Amino acid sequence: MCGIAGVHAYHYAANPVDGAELAAMSARMAARGPDGAGCWTDGAARIGLAHRRLAIIDPSAEADQPMASADGRLVVVFNGEIYNHAELRAELIAKGHVFRTRSDTEVLLHLYAERGVDMVHALRGMFAFAMWDARENTLTLARDPYGIKPLYYSDDGWTVRFASQVKALLAGGALSRDPDPAGAVGFLLFGSVPEPFTMYRAIRAVPAGAVVRVDRAGAGPARRYHAIAQVWRDGAASTAPDAEDRIRAALRDSARAHLVSDVPVGAFLSAGVDSGALVGLMRDAGARDIATVTIGFEEFAGARDDETAIASEVARHYATDHATRIVTRAEFETDLPRILDAMDQPTIDGVNTWFVAKAARERGLKVAVSGVGGDELFGGYPSFRTLPRWVRACAAPGRAPLLGRALRSALAPFAAALGLHPKAAGMVEYGGDYAGAWLLQRGLFMPWELEKHLARDIVAEGLRRLKPLALIDSVLRPRPRSAFARVASLESALYLRNQLLRDADWAGMAHGLEIRTPLVDSVLLHGVAASGWRGQGAKRLLAEAPSRPLPAAVRARAKTGFATPVGQWIAAPDLPARGGPRRGWARGWSKRIIANAGGAWAAQVR
Amino acid sequence: MSDAGMKVLALLTDGFGAAGGIARYNQDFITALAVSPAVRAVSALPRHGAAQAETPARVAQHAPAGRVAWSAHALRLAASERFDVVFCGHLRAAPLAAAVAGLARAPLWLQAHGVEAWARPGAAVRRAAARAALVTCVSRRTRERLLRWCDIEPARVCVLPNTLGARFTPGPASRAARERLGLGDAAVILTVGRLDSAERYKGHDRVIAALPRILRDRPDALYVVAGEGGDRARLERLARDANVAGRVRFVGRVADDDLPDLYRAARVFAMPSEGEGFGIVFLEAAACGAAVVAGAGDGAADALADGAFGVRVDPHDQAALAAAVLAGLNGAGRDGTGAAQRFAFSRFAQHVDHLVTHRI
Numbered sequence: 001m002c003g004i005a006g007v008h009a010y011h012y013a014a015n016p017v018d019g020a021e022l023a024a025m026s027a028r029m030a031a032r033g034p035d036g037a038g039c040w041t042d043g044a045a046r047i048g049l050a051h052r053r054l055a056i057i058d059p060s061a062e063a064d065q066p067m068a069s070a071d072g073r074l075v076v077v078f079n080g081e082i083y084n085h086a087e088l089r090a091e092l093i094a095k096g097h098v099f100r101t102r103s104d105t106e107v108l109l110h111l112y113a114e115r116g117v118d119m120v121h122a123l124r125g126m127f128a129f130a131m132w133d134a135r136e137n138t139l140t141l142a143r144d145p146y147g148i149k150p151l152y153y154s155d156d157g158w159t160v161r162f163a164s165q166v167k168a169l170l171a172g173g174a175l176s177r178d179p180d181p182a183g184a185v186g187f188l189l190f191g192s193v194p195e196p197f198t199m200y201r202a203i204r205a206v207p208a209g210a211v212v213r214v215d216r217a218g219a220g221p222a223r224r225y226h227a228i229a230q231v232w233r234d235g236a237a238s239t240a241p242d243a244e245d246r247i248r249a250a251l252r253d254s255a256r257a258h259l260v261s262d263v264p265v266g267a268f269l270s271a272g273v274d275s276g277a278l279v280g281l282m283r284d285a286g287a288r289d290i291a292t293v294t295i296g297f298e299e300f301a302g303a304r305d306d307e308t309a310i311a312s313e314v315a316r317h318y319a320t321d322h323a324t325r326i327v328t329r330a331e332f333e334t335d336l337p338r339i340l341d342a343m344d345q346p347t348i349d350g351v352n353t354w355f356v357a358k359a360a361r362e363r364g365l366k367v368a369v370s371g372v373g374g375d376e377l378f379g380g381y382p383s384f385r386t387l388p389r390w391v392r393a394c395a396a397p398g399r400a401p402l403l404g405r406a407l408r409s410a411l412a413p414f415a416a417a418l419g420l421h422p423k424a425a426g427m428v429e430y431g432g433d434y435a436g437a438w439l440l441q442r443g444l445f446m447p448w449e450l451e452k453h454l455a456r457d458i459v460a461e462g463l464r465r466l467k468p469l470a471l472i473d474s475v476l477r478p479r480p481r482s483a484f485a486r487v488a489s490l491e492s493a494l495y496l497r498n499q500l501l502r503d504a505d506w507a508g509m510a511h512g513l514e515i516r517t518p519l520v521d522s523v524l525l526h527g528v529a530a531s532g533w534r535g536q537g538a539k540r541l542l543a544e545a546p547s548r549p550l551p552a553a554v555r556a557r558a559k560t561g562f563a564t565p566v567g568q569w570i571a572a573p574d575l576p577a578r579g580g581p582r583r584g585w586a587r588g589w590s591k592r593i594i595a596n597a598g599g600a601w602a603a604q605v606r
Numbered sequence: 607m608s609d610a611g612m613k614v615l616a617l618l619t620d621g622f623g624a625a626g627g628i629a630r631y632n633q634d635f636i637t638a639l640a641v642s643p644a645v646r647a648v649s650a651l652p653r654h655g656a657a658q659a660e661t662p663a664r665v666a667q668h669a670p671a672g673r674v675a676w677s678a679h680a681l682r683l684a685a686s687e688r689f690d691v692v693f694c695g696h697l698r699a700a701p702l703a704a705a706v707a708g709l710a711r712a713p714l715w716l717q718a719h720g721v722e723a724w725a726r727p728g729a730a731v732r733r734a735a736a737r738a739a740l741v742t743c744v745s746r747r748t749r750e751r752l753l754r755w756c757d758i759e760p761a762r763v764c765v766l767p768n769t770l771g772a773r774f775t776p777g778p779a780s781r782a783a784r785e786r787l788g789l790g791d792a793a794v795i796l797t798v799g800r801l802d803s804a805e806r807y808k809g810h811d812r813v814i815a816a817l818p819r820i821l822r823d824r825p826d827a828l829y830v831v832a833g834e835g836g837d838r839a840r841l842e843r844l845a846r847d848a849n850v851a852g853r854v855r856f857v858g859r860v861a862d863d864d865l866p867d868l869y870r871a872a873r874v875f876a877m878p879s880e881g882e883g884f885g886i887v888f889l890e891a892a893a894c895g896a897a898v899v900a901g902a903g904d905g906a907a908d909a910l911a912d913g914a915f916g917v918r919v920d921p922h923d924q925a926a927l928a929a930a931v932l933a934g935l936n937g938a939g940r941d942g943t944g945a946a947q948r949f950a951f952s953r954f955a956q957h958v959d960h961l962v963t964h965r966i
Contacts (some may be wrong), residue, residue, distance in 0.1 A: 011765060011957075012948070012953045012956075012957060013765070013767050013908065013911065013948060013949065013953075014911075015911055015912055015914055155760065155761075156746050156749075156750070157743065157745075157746035157749040157750075157763075157764065157765035158746055158765060158908075176750070201750075201753070201754070202750075204760070212761075215960070215964065216957070216960050217764045217957070217960055217961055217964065217965055218761070218764055218765075219760075219761055220761050220965075221759055221761040221762070222761075464757070465757070
C-alpha cells in the first residue's frame with residue numbers, strides 16, 4: 001500500500017528522464033507512504049521509477065521498492081496487496097524460483113518472469129503496478145479488476161508518465177493542464193469523474209481490470225483482462241442447489257484472505273450489516289483483538305440517526321477493542337483545506353471516509369477493513385428494484401421517436417413548481433434502458449441541466465468526448481442475463497469504482513491508512529455469481545454468514561438506513577439532513593469542488 | 607522479392623522528385639518503410655513529383671497526376687491489387703484514403719504534419735481520421751492539437767519526427783559561399799523559409815522589428831533571409847521603415863545543396879514562428895553549428911528538444927527575442943552534434959519499422 005510514480009522516455013527523440021521531476025511527483029504522495037521512499041533510474045536515464053512505502057507485508061528494508069529481479073531484467077513499483085501471495089510464492093518456488101524477501105512485491109517479479117503480462121489473471125488483491133522489462137524494452141501498467149487502487153498516466157508522444165494520483169502527475173510540472181471538458185461534464189453527471197477521463201486532457205486512468213503496455217512507440221491501447229459483467233454472465237448458468245452455503249463459504253474465504261498482514265488489521269464499524277458481518281467473519285478467520293472504529297456526530301447524539309450505539313453493540317458481540325470517535329462541525333471546518341488538498345479528483349463524497357480513516361490512524365492502525373461493496377454485490381441499493389421497474393415501464397414509450405425528449409422539454413421548466421425532482425422530467429427519455437435508467441437514478445445533474453453550470457461549448461465538447469450513455473452501457477458488455485446482475489454490474493463498475501473506491505483511496509491514504517475491502521474481491525464475485533443465488537435475502541445471508549450471527553436488533557435497525565450531517569456542513573446549512581431533493585446538498589457542493597479543481601476550471605463554472 | 611511482408615499503397619501529395627518540407631518527409635518515410643523487413647513493396651502514388659524519379663529499392667512510384675485522375679487511380683489500384691496497408695501522407699486526402707483503405711480492406715495509416723492538423727477540419731476529414739488504425743504526427747504539438755478534435759483512441763496516435771539528412775554537419779562555411787552571398791565578415795542571423803503572404807506566422811517581420819535593438823549592441827549583425835514568396839515586398843518595406851534595410855539581405859531561394867554552407871555561415875538561426883509543425887530547419891541549422899532561436903508555442907519544442915538544442919522565446923516579446931539573438935551572436939549555445947545524432951535517419955528508420963510491425 002503505497003504511492004508509485006514513474007517517467008519513461010520511450011521515444012528516441014525524447015530527453016532523458018529528469019530526476020527532479022520524478023522526485024517532485026513522488027514528494028506529492030508523501031502521505032501515501034510514510035515508511036520509506038525509493039527511486040531508481042536506469043543507466044541511460046530512459047526510465048525512472050519512484051515509490052512511497054507504507055510497510056505492511058514484510059516491513060523489512062529488503063522489501064523496499066523499486067525492486068529489481070536478481071538478473072536485473074525486471075524492476076517493479078507496486079501499490080496494493082496481493083492476498084494470495086503465499087500460494088503463488090509456493091508455486092513459483094516449486095518451479096525453481098529463488099526468493100530473497102517475504103514480500104508480495106517480489107512475487108510479482110517472479111510471476112511476470114514466468115508468465116509475462118498474463119500473470120495478472122493469477123493475482124487476487126488490490127493492486128496498481130508498473131513493471132519495467134529491460135529485455136523487451138516495455139513498461140507494463142496494470143490495475144486490479146475492480147479498480148481499488150488508482151493509476152493514472154500521460155503520454156505526450158515522447159514520454160510516458162504515471163502516478164497513483166492525478167495531483168502527483170501535475171506536481172512533476174511537465175504536463176499540460178489543459179482542462180478536459182469530458183472530465184467536468186462527467187463529474188457533474190455522475191458526482192465523480194468517470195474513468196478513463198480526468199479533469200485534464202493530458203491525463204487518463206489505466207482502466208480497472210486492464211493493462212497498458214508502453215513500448216518504443218508509446219502507450220498502447222488499454223487491454224481489459226477482467227469485466228464484472230462477464231463474471232455475472234458466466235455464472236448465470238449455475239443452478240447449484242446449495243447457493244447460500246456456497247456464498248457463506250466464499251465470504252469466509254474472502255475475510256480470511258484479507259487478513260494477510262504483518263501488522264494488525266482493524267475494521268471500520270458502522271451500524272450496518274456489511275461491516276458488522278465482516279468483523280464476525282474476521283473473528284471466524286482467527287483474528288483476535290480486532291480494533292474497531294465508529295464515527296459519531298454531535299448533532300445526532302441519542303437521535304434516531306446515531307449509529308454509535310448499535311455499532312458498540314456489535315463490537316461487544318464480537319468482543320472487539322472498540323472506540324467511538326465524535327466528529328464536530330468545527331473539526332470539519334478545520335480539516336476542510338486538507339480534505340480538498342487530498343481529494344485527488346473532484347468528488348461529492350469521501351468526507352465520512354476521511355474522518356473514519358483519521359480516527360483509525362489515531363488509534364495506531366495502518367490497515368482497516370471496510371464493508372464497502374456489499375450493497376453492489378448483494379443488491380442493497382434501491383436501484384436493484386427501481387431500475388428493472390423503470391426499464392419495463394418506459395421501454396415502449398421510450399421507443400416512440402422524440403416523445404421522451406418532447407416530454408422532458410415540456411416538463412423540465414415546471415419540475416420545481418410541480419414538486420418533482422429535476423430529473424423526473426427525463427423519465428421517458430432515459431428510463432427505457434438500463435444505461436439511461438441508471439443515469440436517472442445515480443445522476444447528480446442530467447445532461448439537459450448542464451448548460452446552467454458550464455458554458456455551452458464546454459458542455460457540447462464534453463458530451464461528445466464522454467458519450468455518457470455509451471460509457472455507462474460499456475460496463476454491461478457482455479450483457480448479464482438477469483436484471484439483478486445488470487444492476488450489480490452497473491453499480492460495481494460505475495458507482496463503486498469511480499466514486500466509493502476512489503474516495504476510499506484518497507481519504508485513507510491521506511492518513512497513511514490502507515483500507516481493505518473483502519466485499520470487493522474478484523474471487524468472491526466469482527463465487528457469488530456462480531453460486532446459483534437469485535438475489536433473495538441478501539442481508540440475512542450476510543448477517544448469518546459468521547458462525548456467530550449478527551444480533552437480530554442490528555439486522556432490524558439497519559434496514560432503515562442512516563444519515564450523516566456532512567451534507568449540511570458542506571453546502572447548505574438550511575437543508576435538513578433528510579427531505580428536499582435527493583442529495584440536494586451535493587449539487588451545491590459539486591460546484592464548489594469543481595471550482596477548486598484547478599485554475600482553469602474556476603472560471604468555467606457558473 | 608519475397609512474398610512475405612506487407613505491400614503498402616502510399617497516397618502522397620508530394621513524392622520523389624518534388625521539393626519542399628513535406629516532400630522531404632515523404633521521401634524519408636517511404637525510404638525507411640522500404641528497408642523495413644516487414645515490408646515487401648511500396649507503391650507510391652504522388653500528386654506532385656517527377657514522372658521518372660529515382661526511387662529506393664522495393665519502391666515503385668506511379669506518375670504524378672491531377673486530383674481527379676489521382677483519386678481515380680488510387681481507387682482503381684485498391685480494387686485491382688491487394689494491399690496490406692494504405693498510407694496517406696496528408697490529412698487533406700484522408701477522406702479519399704479512408705475510402706481506398708475500405709475498398710482494399712486494409713488498415714489506414716495517416717500522417718499529420720503541422721498547421722493543417724491543428725485547427726478542427728471538416729466533418730469528412732474528422733470521420734476519416736477517426737477510422738485510422740494509426741496516425742503519426744511530426745511533433746508532440748501536432749499530436750496534442752489533433753487529439754483535440756479527433757475522436758480517436760490516443761494510443762493510435764504516435765509521434766514520428768522529421769529526420770535530419772547526413773549532409774548537415776558543423777564546419778567552416780566555404781569562403782566561396784560567403785563571397786557569393788556577399789556576407790563579408792558580418793555576424794549573420796539567418797532565417798530559411800517560404801515568404802508566403804498566407805503564412806506570415808514564421809516571424810520574419812518580428813526579427814526585422816528586433817534588429818534595431820540587436821544592432822545597437824552588435825553593429826556587425828546582418829539578417830539574411832533565404833526563401834522566396836509573395837511576402838517579400840512587405841518585408842523589404844518593413845526593413846526600410848525600420849531603417850535597417852542595409853543590414854537585411856534577401857538572398858532568394860537557396861538550392862538544397864547550398865543549404866549546409868549557408869547554415870555554417872550563420873551564427874544564429876532565428877525563426878520566432880507561431881506555426882511550425884516540427885521545424886526541420888532548426889535542426890539543420892543546429893547540426894551545422896548555428897545557435898538556434900525559435901518560437902515557444904509551436905512544434906519547434908520538438909526540434910529543439912525542449913531547449914536542449916536551442917532557445918525558445920515568446921514570438922511577441924521583442925526584448926526577449928533580441929536578447930536571445932544577441933546571446934547567440936556572442937557565442938552561446940552552438941553545439942549541435944547532439945541534434946544530429948538524436949534525429950539521425952537510422953533511428954527514424956528503426957521507428958518506422960517498429961510502427962509497421964507492431965502498430966498496424
